[in-house]
Amino acid sequence: MSDPSSIPASVAAEDDASLSTAQLMHDYVLGNYGRFPIAFERGEGAWLWAEDGRRYLDFSSGVAVCALGHSPRVMVDALATQGAKLIHCSNLYWVREQARLARFVVETMMERPGKVFFCNSGAEANDGLIKLARKRAWEKYGAGTNKNVVITCKQSFHGRTLGGIAATGQEKVKIGFDPLLPGFLHVPFNDPQTLREAVNETTAAILFEPVQGEGGINTATPEFFAEAAKLRDEFDLLLMFDEVQCGAGRTGDWCGWRTVLEGSGVAVEPDAVSWAKGFAGGFPMGSFWVADEHAAALGPGTHGSTFGGTPLACAVALAVLGEIEKAGVLANVKRQESRIRDAVAKWDFAILRELRGVGLMLGFVLDTEAMGSVAGFAESGKTPSIFVVNAAREAGLLTVPAGETVVRWLPPLNVTDAEVDEALALFHSVLSTLSGR
Numbered sequence: 217m218s219d220p221s222s223i224p225a226s227v228a229a230e231d232d233a234s235l236s237t238a239q240l241m242h243d244y245v246l247g248n249y250g251r252f253p254i255a256f257e258r259g260e261g262a263w264l265w266a267e268d269g270r271r272y273l274d275f276s277s278g279v280a281v282c283a284l285g286h287s288p289r290v291m292v293d294a295l296a297t298q299g300a301k302l303i304h305c306s307n308l309y310w311v312r313e314q315a316r317l318a319r320f321v322v323e324t325m326m327e328r329p330g331k332v333f334f335c336n337s338g339a340e341a342n343d344g345l346i347k348l349a350r351k352r353a354w355e356k357y358g359a360g361t362n363k364n365v366v367i368t369c370k371q372s373f374h375g376r377t378l379g380g381i382a383a384t385g386q387e388k389v390k391i392g393f394d395p396l397l398p399g400f401l402h403v404p405f406n407d408p409q410t411l412r413e414a415v416n417e418t419t420a421a422i423l424f425e426p427v428q429g430e431g432g433i434n435t436a437t438p439e440f441f442a443e444a445a446k447l448r449d450e451f452d453l454l455l456m457f458d459e460v461q462c463g464a465g466r467t468g469d470w471c472g473w474r475t476v477l478e479g480s481g482v483a484v485e486p487d488a489v490s491w492a493k494g495f496a497g498g499f500p501m502g503s504f505w506v507a508d509e510h511a512a513a514l515g516p517g518t519h520g521s522t523f524g525g526t527p528l529a530c531a532v533a534l535a536v537l538g539e540i541e542k543a544g545v546l547a548n549v550k551r552q553e554s555r556i557r558d559a560v561a562k563w564d565f566a567i568l569r570e571l572r573g574v575g576l577m578l579g580f581v582l583d584t585e586a587m588g589s590v591a592g593f594a595e596s597g598k599t600p601s602i603f604v605v606n607a608a609r610e611a612g613l614l615t616v617p618a619g620e621t622v623v624r625w626l627p628p629l630n631v632t633d634a635e636v637d638e639a640l641a642l643f644h645s646v647l648s649t650l651s652g653r
């Protein structure tokens with residue numbers, strides 16, 4: 217498409233069936249994603265229908281987004297009802313739906329006094345946490361303070377904004393974007409000793425994911441939580457959790473860190489938490505909570521977002537979170553996790569090393585060496601995770617790669633027994649075929 221004058225003025229309004237989605241994507245959409253060659257046109261619960269009419273069992277949920285599956289009744293109703301009433305209202309004014317949602321976060325999810333900010337994505341929520349940590353230190357220690365460093369973990373993922381890539385502990389997201397935002401230090405995940413060595417008077421905050429998602433489904437250990445909390449008290453820094461992927465019910469509790477620490481004898485509470493992804497079930501929304509004692513750091517004029525916390529977004533989030541609360545969805549997460557674990561424990565494949573994770577954020581870890589003997593793998597030039605995700609998709613099951621060797625299952629939190637059984641059967645058959653059986 218080289219001559220813009222050749223584009224008819226009305227083209228945007230038409231859906232020209234003679235042009236394939238693949239062609240349109242190639243011609244007009246920025247090529248910043250590596251995409252699987254498929255387009256979906258309809259979804260219902262845990263199922264998606266592709267343009268060619270084929271049905272897929274979706275255990276990716278838009279990468280942990282569609283908490284109640286595709287187009288759940290409660291979301292459709294909230295969109296229609298609130299959409300007809302008031303869609304957008306500036307943050308120049310009070311917004312009742314925002315206040316109600318903030319109350320739900322404070323009283324039902326966190327069960328701790330605090331204040332909530334709403335935005336539009338996970339990266340934005342984390343940018344807010346970074347600003348909070350710096351501003352809180354500035355307020356407390358004065359304008360000349362050098363207490364502005366945020367410590368994060370290796371293999372972490374915190375988003376694609378300039379703040380997000382600076383905070384992310386993976387080189388690949390930073391390449392080519394220098395100069396990066398300064399003031400970040402990455403320490404090995406689950407290494408309390410190195411964390412202690414990294415902290416000093418310049419540390420404003422420690423930020424980590426209780427369960428790393430993009431980094432390969434790695435769960436923080438109680439020892440790591442405990443050391444981070446001790447350092448918080450010793451060095452007067454903020455302990456902040458990125459629950460963008462593992463929060464809002466995905467682990468079987470409102471708070472991922474509480475699920476992880478359950479029964480460990482360690483109890484740690486953060487000073488601030490970020491959410492996005494499943495928070496509004498697929499309506500774009502991010503948010504963060506900050507404990508009351510630090511909330512004043514972000515006073516009037518310090519932070520904001522035009523679209524953050526619109527009546528529509530908040531009404532949809534309230535409907536989704538309310539359904540999770542009322543419909544026994546958190547208990548379902550735990551029950552389906554044990555059903556999956558029980559089934560997979562009986563599997564015996566050399567290419568499958570381990571099943572790890574928490575709740576319905578599960579990672580099948582592939583054995584790189586054993587993958588070497590899978591027919592077609594070496595010639596494919598793909599990573600083990602992408603190769604297996606492709607094979608599962610061809611069999612009708614959608615999953616997500618995490619790093620080079622982990623295949624993630626992120627089904628809707630209200631997934632049924634029958635859907636879990638079908639996914640287990642499909643994935644077992646895929647691994648059997650790849651194993652030459």
Ligand SMILES: Cc1ncc(COP(=O)(O)O)c(C=O)c1O
Nearest residue numbers: 337338339373374375429460461
């Ligand atoms: C833990 C975590 N934090 C932040 C983000 C960024 O969220 P978003 O893509 O909504 O900006 C992600 C996205 O995958 C994530 O998994």
